Amino acid sequence: MIHVMIVDDQRPARMGFALMVAKDRELEVVGQVENGQMALDMLASLSGANKPMPDVMLMDVRMPVMDGIDATAAIKQRYPNIKILMLTTYDQDDYAFGALGAGASGFLLKDVRTADLCRAIHSVYEGDAILTPRITGEVIKRGIPNANAEAEQSGLRVQFATLGRRELEVASLVSEGLTNAEIAERLGIQPDSVKKTVSRILAKLDARERVNIAVLWYKADMDKS
Template sequence: MIKIGIVEDNAQLAKDIQDKLALGEDLTVLWIERDGATALKALDKGEIPDVLLMDITMPVMDGIEATRLAKEKYPNLKILMLTVMDDEKKLFDALKAGASGYLLKEVKPHLLINAIDDVLEGGLPLSPSLANKVLKYLKGETKIPTSPAPGTEKLSKREKEVLQWLKKGMAIRQIGEQLFISDKTVRKHLEHIYEKLQVHSGKEAIVKKGFE
């Protein structure tokens, strides 16, 4: 039986991941933690999974820092980043921290299960969109991108719209209805907003953005 740990601060997304894993044979979820810090505590208690599915943008401690610290203590632990961020800079940061793969949360169940098997066999599963960028880097065609300073990256027009509706007290589903987009797309926009503004909640984002 392959033991899986899930680190995901969004309860619904954590459940979605668990549901995907339920379709696989010989897979069991050992635990679910909401941030990197509590995941490290679970590891320190001796609850070591075979593969850790790690989100990136989380409160208290993000997934990349948690990966770095976890690999320092448990070098044989396999960590697979599972995120909405199709960002090559985050990919390279995660790999440098010790991650064994990088997939987007929209990955289909069978591909996620295959990626877990691949990681256990020493492979490096990557989302197709990012695998091509890594290949270009290895060929010397591109350089590793650098991230802008925290808070300096501008929000897109759509991200501003999402934040404006959030400021009015609307829930994710209501925002989706207003903008004619899915709940999943709203969550993706929110994670991008949190990452760009270096915050961990909608309230913090609204305060930091100001909306003067």
């Protein structure tokens, strides 16, 4: 059973996501709160009472008291094993990059379909990142004002130069938003092999989350290297 917490300041949105999650028998909602501070308070309460902690959190970007970006940073610091999916809309793209830096595993548009939502929860639980090509390309690039700074770019390219040919292939596909299964199919290899390759890439790039591979890829402008 994968435990899910929903954090959104709009009650109808929370109820809607809860109903969608309930469609999957392998998912269970263990909490619903209306801002980041309440999420932190609930996590502390669950932890103190030895109750099931969420494996995955659905986190709104804009909320009163504490927004999704600050909450994500605080949660990942205190509970690094919890995966966080940001809930965003097209007009919130400028906020998205901050959440990547805070440790989010990816993004879902708020009009996501039930099947896609449940699939995304399973994917991040298993270690994938949820990055649509639009989010990966446009949002990350817009969120990096110094993406073309020569010193930073050169340093990152040196790091990517430590990767082997297969590792570079996988890093490129991760930056496009493909899951392990999709990468495996594209390259004609086993998903376990992709997972191990991603782990090596993270170690060589000194990156914490899979999504950071995409961030660093775009910072280095590797598509033009």
